[in-house]
Amino acid sequence: MSSVHTTRFGECACCGVVGPLTSRGLSRSCHRRYQRVGELGEWPTRDELIEEDIRMVVATGVSYQVVAARCGVAERTVLRVVSRWGAAGWEAAA
Incomplete structure (x- = not known):
């Protein structure tokens, strides 16, 4: 599994949880969830x-x-x- 790089801190665009964000403005757990189901492309880079x-x-x-x-x-x-x-x-x- 590839690692998810955290680049900034803020509110997740999906769930609203405040914390480290991935490059798509998602929390790590939301990023992994969307990646797993093949819908990561729905979120802007x-x-x-x-x-x-x-x-x-x-x-x-x-x-x-x-x-x-x-x-x-x-x-x-x-x-x-x-x-x-x-x-x-x-x-x-x-």
């Missing part, structure tokens, strides 16, 4: 959650440095995510 956060903050019209600070990621991460949105970049998020 950490990268998908970060992109959603970035999209919401970019839509407020602030600079990429502010976006990075508010989302708790590196400035380079913001630029990489925005570049995937295409040529419109910042405008695509609004």
